[in-house]
Amino acid sequence: EPEVTQTPSHQVTQMGQEVILRCVPISNHLYFYWYRQILGQKVEFLVSFYNNEISEKSEIFDDQFSVERPDGSNFTLKIRSTKLEDSAMYFCASRSDRFNEQYFGPGTRLTVT
Amino acid sequence: AQSVTQLDSQVPVFEEAPVELRCNYSSSVSVYLFWYVQYPNQGLQLLLKYLSGSTLVESINGFEAEFNKSQTSFHLRKPSVHISDTAEYFCAVEPRNSGNTPLVFGKGTRLSVIA
Numbered sequence: 001e002p003e004v005t006q007t008p009s010h011q012v013t014q015m016g017q018e019v020i021l022r023c024v025p026i027s028n029h030l031y032f033y034w035y036r037q038i039l040g041q042k043v044e045f046l047v048s049f050y051n052n053e054i055s056e057k058s059e060i061f062d063d064q065f066s067v068e069r070p071d072g073s074n075f076t077l078k079i080r081s082t083k084l085e086d087s088a089m090y091f092c093a094s095r096s097d098r099f100n101e102q103y104f105g106p107g108t109r110l111t112v113t
Numbered sequence: 114a115q116s117v118t119q120l121d122s123q124v125p126v127f128e129e130a131p132v133e134l135r136c137n138y139s140s141s142v143s144v145y146l147f148w149y150v151q152y153p154n155q156g157l158q159l160l161l162k163y164l165s166g167s168t169l170v171e172s173i174n175g176f177e178a179e180f181n182k183s184q185t186s187f188h189l190r191k192p193s194v195h196i197s198d199t200a201e202y203f204c205a206v207e208p209r210n211s212g213n214t215p216l217v218f219g220k221g222t223r224l225s226v227i228a
Contacts, residue, residue, distance in 0.1 A: 004156075031213050043157070043203060045215035055213045091156060100145050100164055100207065102216060106156035 002026045004105035006092050012111045013082055021077045021108045023092030032075045033093040033102060034067065036060070043091065049075065082112045115140040115206050119219035126194055127227050134189040134222045136178075136204030144206040146187040147216065148178055151201040160202070163187065174198075199226045 005024045013019050025032050034046040047067055048055040054067065066078045075094075079086055089109050093102040120135045138144065148160040161172040168180040178189045187204060201223050205216040 006156075033215060035215075035218075042220040043205075043216075043218040045217070048213050048215055050213050056215065058215075093157075101159055101162065103159075104149070104157035 004092055004094055004103050006090075006105035006108050008108060009106065010109045010111070012113065015084060015112055016081050019079050019082055019110065021079075021090050021092075021110070023075045023077070023105055024073050025075055025092065025094030026096075026103055027073070028096060029094035029103070030097050031055075031095040031102075032067075032069070033095075034077045035091045035093065035104075036088040037091065037107075038085075038088045046077070046090075079110075082110075084112050086110060087112045115144060115208065115217040117204050117206055117217055117219035119202075119204055119222050121222050122220065123223045123225065125225045125227060128196055129193045131192050132190065132194050132198075132224065134202050134204075134224065136187045136189065136219060138185050138187065138204070138206050140185075140206060140208070143209040145209060146178075146180055147205040147207070148172075148176070148187070148189050149203045149205060149218075151203065151221075153200070157203065160189075194224070194226045196226050196228060198224060200224060 007022045032049040037043045047057040047061045064080045068076050089107045091107045092105040095102045116139045118137045126132045146163040149157040150160045161170045163180045171177045176191045201221045203221045204219040
């Protein structure tokens, strides 16, 4: 069964450093998403992406964040200068254009020290 | 805007006992409703969804949820739980016919099944 994959599973970085979280969505999906979950809190939407551009973004997704689909398979989330409060689990999700069902990856746990 | 409330953050239950995980939502438009499950150290997996039709939906592993429009609820139930059901359960909504809008999640309910 096709699945969304994410790398790395755990990333530790120092405050102020740049990080890139990588996702490989399901191959025939057209809609892509990033969500995050701070420990003990709810899963929050960051950004959605369709047709090579951002469709929607939340207030969390400020100028420090960017997304890119550099090739036909990868979907990346970049945080330019990490803050302590960026520590969270980051989930990538993808969806086809036919079904209302988002498929989630296993997540990347980002720890900012 | 939409919001989802899961009233119980933790639910301990003995094996083979029934369980109900509560979910209420608020929305000014019609929504699709979902339950996702997160097993330890894994990602979110879709458990079941309500899009239209029968208000009672079932999953392959014995869970069911009923959409109640008047009470704006989508509670998740299972008549007899197993140890393997221990996980975090998230209720989520998505506005209907809105294209590429994101899911709005509740805070989650941690179900712990005790032997």
